[in-house]
Amino acid sequence: MSTLTVEHVARIEGHGTITVEMESGVVSDVRMDVIEAARFFESMVVGRRFDEVSLITSRICGICSPNHALTSLKAVEAAFGIEVSERTELLRKLFVYGSYLQNHATHLYVFAAPDFVGLPSVFPLAQTHPDIVERALRIKKTGNDLTTLIGGRPVHPITAVVGGFSAEPSASDLRAMAVRLEALVADTVATAELFQSFEVPSFETSGEMLALVDDDDYAIYDGETAALDAGWRRPAAEYRQFIAETVVGHSNAKHSTVAGRTFMVGSLPRINLSSDRLMPRAAKTLATLGIAAPSRNTFLNNVCQAVELVDAAERCAMYIDRLLGVGGSTAPQPFTIKAGSGAAASEAPRGTLYHAYSIDDDGIVVAGDVITPTAQNLGNLEADMRAYAPTIAHLPKDEFILSMEKLVRAYDPCLSCSVH
Amino acid sequence: MAPRVAIIGLASDFGCQVQVTNMEDHLLDVLGLMDLSYWQLASSGHLPDEYDVAVIEGAVTTADHAEALLKARETAAVVIAIGSCAITGGIPALAGTADYDARYGVVYGDGVAVARGRQLPAPVSSVIEVDYHVPGCPIDPAEFVTVLSRAIMGLKDDMPRDPMCAICKTQENVCFLDRGRACLGLVTRTGCTAKCVTLGRPCTGCRGISPEANIPAARLVYAEKGLDPLELDRLFDLYNAAREVVV
Ligand code: SF4
Ligand code: SF4
Numbered sequence: 328m329s330t331l332t333v334e335h336v337a338r339i340e341g342h343g344t345i346t347v348e349m350e351s352g353v354v355s356d357v358r359m360d361v362i363e364a365a366r367f368f369e370s371m372v373v374g375r376r377f378d379e380v381s382l383i384t385s386r387i388c389g390i391c392s393p394n395h396a397l398t399s400l401k402a403v404e405a406a407f408g409i410e411v412s413e414r415t416e417l418l419r420k421l422f423v424y425g426s427y428l429q430n431h432a433t434h435l436y437v438f439a440a441p442d443f444v445g446l447p448s449v450f451p452l453a454q455t456h457p458d459i460v461e462r463a464l465r466i467k468k469t470g471n472d473l474t475t476l477i478g479g480r481p482v483h484p485i486t487a488v489v490g491g492f493s494a495e496p497s498a499s500d501l502r503a504m505a506v507r508l509e510a511l512v513a514d515t516v517a518t519a520e521l522f523q524s525f526e527v528p529s530f531e532t533s534g535e536m537l538a539l540v541d542d543d544d545y546a547i548y549d550g551e552t553a554a555l556d557a558g559w560r561r562p563a564a565e566y567r568q569f570i571a572e573t574v575v576g577h578s579n580a581k582h583s584t585v586a587g588r589t590f591m592v593g594s595l596p597r598i599n600l601s602s603d604r605l606m607p608r609a610a611k612t613l614a615t616l617g618i619a620a621p622s623r624n625t626f627l628n629n630v631c632q633a634v635e636l637v638d639a640a641e642r643c644a645m646y647i648d649r650l651l652g653v654g655g656s657t658a659p660q661p662f663t664i665k666a667g668s669g670a671a672a673s674e675a676p677r678g679t680l681y682h683a684y685s686i687d688d689d690g691i692v693v694a695g696d697v698i699t700p701t702a703q704n705l706g707n708l709e710a711d712m713r714a715y716a717p718t719i720a721h722l723p724k725d726e727f728i729l730s731m732e733k734l735v736r737a738y739d740p741c742l743s744c745s746v747h
Numbered sequence: 748m749a750p751r752v753a754i755i756g757l758a759s760d761f762g763c764q765v766q767v768t769n770m771e772d773h774l775l776d777v778l779g780l781m782d783l784s785y786w787q788l789a790s791s792g793h794l795p796d797e798y799d800v801a802v803i804e805g806a807v808t809t810a811d812h813a814e815a816l817l818k819a820r821e822t823a824a825v826v827i828a829i830g831s832c833a834i835t836g837g838i839p840a841l842a843g844t845a846d847y848d849a850r851y852g853v854v855y856g857d858g859v860a861v862a863r864g865r866q867l868p869a870p871v872s873s874v875i876e877v878d879y880h881v882p883g884c885p886i887d888p889a890e891f892v893t894v895l896s897r898a899i900m901g902l903k904d905d906m907p908r909d910p911m912c913a914i915c916k917t918q919e920n921v922c923f924l925d926r927g928r929a930c931l932g933l934v935t936r937t938g939c940t941a942k943c944v945t946l947g948r949p950c951t952g953c954r955g956i957s958p959e960a961n962i963p964a965a966r967l968v969y970a971e972k973g974l975d976p977l978e979l980d981r982l983f984d985l986y987n988a989a990r991e992v993v994v
Contacts, residue, residue, distance in 0.1 A: 337791040340761050364758040364808045365865070367842045370853035374845070382951060382985065386838040389762025389885065433768065437789055448790035450783070453775050460775075468771040479946045481769050482762040482885040486946050493947030574858025581855075743760050 328355070333728055336735060338438040338448070340390060341742020345731055346577075347716055354720050357712040359705060359735065361578035363742040372695040377403050377664065377686050378489055384682065384697065385483045388744045390433070392483045393426045393474055394675035395697075397548075398682040403489050405564065405669030406686050409662045414655040415491045417646050420548045422477040422484060423673065424639045424646075427547075428470025428511075429481065430676035431594075431632040431639075434739045435522060436463035439629055442733050443525040459521070462514050466636060469511050473643065476504055490659025498651055505647040511640040516612055519633035523616040527626035528730075530715055534589045534707040536596035536621075539563060539674050545597075545604040545638060547674045553600050555621060557586065563672035566681045570698060580745035582706035583698065589706035592678025593739065594631035595622065606645070609638035625711055628737045632676075664690040675700055677739050701738070701745035708738050750899055751798040753785040755819060757805030757812045758839045758868065762885040763830035764788050764804055770888035777892055780899065800825045800898060803871050806832040806839035810864030813874045820875040825898050828870075828877045829891060831884040835955045836989035838884065839868040844988050870991045879904045880993055882936055884953040884986055890938065906993070907938040910957040911950060915941035923949045924972045931982055933968060934960035953986045958994045 333345040341363040348356040368387055372380050380403055381396040388395060397419055404411065411419075436459070437449045446452065453460045471481035476496045478484025486492045496504075539550035540560065551560045552569070561569055572581040584590070598605075599621035602613060613620070613634050618627060670683035678700030685694040711734060719730050756764060768774065768789065783790065784798040801823035807813055820826060831837030842850055847867050871877055879898045881891050897905070911932040915922075918941050923930035930949035932941060936957040943950050956962075966976035983990075 335787050337787050338789065340788065342756070342787070362811075364812070365851075365854065366758055366808070366839045366868075367850040367854050370850040371838075371841050373853070379951075379985065383838060383841065386760050386762070386884065389760040389765040392760070392762065429769075433765075437768065441791070447792055448786075450775075450778060450790070464771040464774065467768075471769055471771070479942065480885070482766055485943050485948055488948070574855050576859050581858075 331724070331728070333732065336732060338441065339736060339740050339742065341740070341745070343740070343742045345712070345735065347731065349720070352720065354716040357709065357716050358577050359709050359712065361580045361705065361742050361745060363579055363746040365579050365746050368747045369695045369697055372684070372692045375692055377690045377692060380684060380692060380695070381487065387697065387699065387747045388741055389482050390430050390741060391426055391675040391677065391680070391744070393422045393478060394673055394680050396484055396487050397423060398671050398673045398680050399684070400487060400489055401671035401673070402669045402682045402684050403686070405671055406667040406684060407662050407665060407669070409490050411491055412655045412657060414650065414653050415657045416548060417650045417653065418477050418492060418495070418657060419487065421643055421646055421650070422474050422487070423547055424643045425470045425474030425477065427635060427639045427676050428473065429467050431636050432463055432466035432470060435518060435629060435632055438739070439736050442729065442736065462517060466511060466514055466518065469507055473504060473508070476500055488659060490662060492657040495657055501647050501651060505644045508640045508644040508647070512608055512637060515633065515636035515640050516608065518636055519612050519616060519630060522630045522633045523618070527624070529624065530626060530711070531623040532591060532625045532707060532711050533714065534591050534710060535585055536591050536599055537585060537679060537703070538592060538596040538600045539672060539679055540600050541604070545601050545642065549673065552672065552679065554585065555596065555599055563681065564670040566670065566672065566698065567683070567696070570703065572698065572702070578705065580702050580705055580742065583703040584706060589710045590703065591625065591707045592700050592703050593628055594635050595625065595628040596678070597674060598631045598634060605634070606638050606641035608641055609634055612637050625734065626737045628739070632739070677701060677741055677744070678703060697747060699741070699744040699747060701741045704738050704740065705745060708735065708740065749780065749782040750800050751784040752781040752800045752802060753794060753798045753819070753823070754788070754802045754804070755785070755794070755815060756787065757803065757815070757833070758808040759805030759830065759832045761788065761804070766885045766888050767891060770892065773892065777895070780896070796822070798823055800827065802827045802829055803833050804829050806836045806868045807871060807874055808839060808866060808868045810866060813866070816871060816874045825878050826875065827879040827881065827894060827898055828872070829881040829886050831882065831953055831955060831986045833871045834880050834882055834993055835987050835991045836868050836870045837986050840988040841984060843868045844984055868989070870989055872991065872993065880906050882906060882954040883939060887939065907936060908958050909937050910960050911935045911937040911939070911941055913937070915944050918945050920944045924968065924974070927973055929969065929974050929978045929982055931979070933965040934962055934979070934983070951985050952983055956983070956987055956992045958992055
């Protein structure tokens with residue numbers, strides 16, 4: 328028996344090792360060993376005050392920190408029975424979309440693209456293809472600037488608090504941002520075209536696909552959890568009743584199943600379940616590129632991220648317009664601290680994120696629970712790796728490894744999130 | 748010859764490394780200052796046997812981390828710690844405040860995860876000597892560039908030492924303590940232009956304890972303002988549970 332390992336897989340967030348075992352040329356086992364260190368966030372929030380939860384859980388992930396902050400705020404608000412204003416909802420959607428732009432641009436150009444052009448990193452492209460690198464940086468920077476405009480900085484937003492915001496951007500800054508976002512649409516369409524031009528294997532995952540859905544919106548901020556194959560929709564706050572987590576011996580991240588099946592979350596499942604909710608140019612891009620939703624090809628997650636970039640640029644400009652018209656306030660309204668439990672979900676760039684907390688009469692957290700997108704994806708990723716490896720086992724070692732890494736990166740895994 | 752730089756991540760959320768990529772306008776210029784030898788987040792390749800500068804993000808929470816640090820110190824002429832996780836233990840060290848081993852059970856139940864060589868979360872300086880520091884959770888990319896340039900030029904580490912209150916006053920903020928709300932500006936290392944207070948939130952001490960801070964005096968101020976003096980200590984646990992004061 329021979330074992331092939333790729334330690335500390337590069338260009339993903341967090342530390343993980345791919346292990347492939349072969350017996351006389353036949354793949355006998357494939358694993359994704361997540362060696363990222365456990366930080367025990369779910370135990371860390373216990374004993375802290377309700378208004379510190381978002382500060383702490385935001386530090387689960389430096390890329391999707393707005394989602395962790397937002398989802399924990401919504402869970403605490405659910406426990407106290409707090410309703411937020413439409414203005415607060417719009418601003419929250421905007422700062423989450425800021426992290427979409429930043430995450431998808433980073434993943435597509437910095438993490439994934441080097442695989443398709445045969446380079447170790449994106450940096451050499453700055454010399455050979457400056458236009459591509461500049462485009463990547465423009466999208467990423469617009470995302471960061473959007474999150475900063477609302478949250479105070481690109482990583483770990485400051486202003487998002489229980490019940491609303493502690494400060495708001497000015498109308499003129501918002502207007503200027505809307506103009507930039509409109510102008511960004513061309514860059515995002517070019518990104519989708521670029522990724523659609525990269526050849527990907529015709530591989531199909533056998534897992535279920537889950538995402539939040541909403542009748543009136545592309546569900547990012549809220550919604551019900553929908554299952555593509557099983558066809559159900561359920562309140563997201565009941566996630567513990569449909570997602571089962573198990574501890575596996577080779578990983579610090581738990582694995583998840585739904586009705587006994589592994590499943591995928593992220594851009595591909597979202598587009599599969601909500602393509603009819605995309606903004607016009609995003610829908611057109613999807614159609615022109617000939618991507619038929621629903622698709623089961625995991626590798627298409629990349630191009631789906633690019634389509635979401637188009638959607639985000641268009642949609643945020645629209646949200647800003649709406650925001651400038653709604654009036655109202657984001658200042659938190661008085662609320663009563665009381666014992667209770669609350670659960671909430673949102674769509675982070677890499678998939679559905681669930682948080683739940685129980686709080687006592689003094690506002691102190693007594694229990695916390697978080698399921699991150701990558702923790703949900705890991706079981707399915709491994710199943711995909713096991714199914715895909717035998718089909719490419721004949722390739723020379725370097726190509727075999729690169730192909731496996733491409734599959735892993737297509738999920739845009741965040742191992743620090745997955746362990747948390 | 749450009750210095751060979753390796754960026755190494757321990758227990759963290761990668762936020763500080765993400766901040767390094769977040770200086771979009773200057774990223775390529777900054778990368779031009781150095782020969783990037785290893786950066787798992789952004790490039791394929793292995794940690795080489797030789798490099799000049801080690802940039803460390805994250806807290807030490809496993810025996811593997813400690814070993815990686817010893818190796819880095821042996822290899823690199825200069826070690827830079829970035830972010831509260833690396834400098835004070837940061838948020839990961841918050842897990843060290845109560846029975847650490849029990850936390851495994853809270854998260855994993857009686858399941859067996861890898862979690863090998865688990866140890867109490869601690870700052871990088873608990874294992875090796877650190878030459879330069881970029882405080883904050885997350886770091887400010889501009890401050891990172893300044894510190895990296897100083898390190899490359901061999902200038903001394905000049906982290907600001909004073910507490911934050913003075914600079915906060917110049918921002919024309921209304922003091923939270925005067926409004927009866929706890930704020931850590933009194934004892935937190937300055938350098939962020941009182942970012943949170945300016946945006947309507949009290950400082951929670953992410954830049955670490957100022958070496959000039961007078962903590963007993965700060966507790967008295969809390970009492971004068973009608974706050975529980977021990978609230979200061981409770982709040983400080985967020986990013987400074989390991990109570991590391993870097994001078
Ligand atoms: S200091 Fe904060 S932003 Fe930096 S790695 Fe640690 S948790 Fe993330
Ligand atoms: S105000 Fe305090 S918590 Fe906020 S960034 Fe500055 S040091 Fe950190």
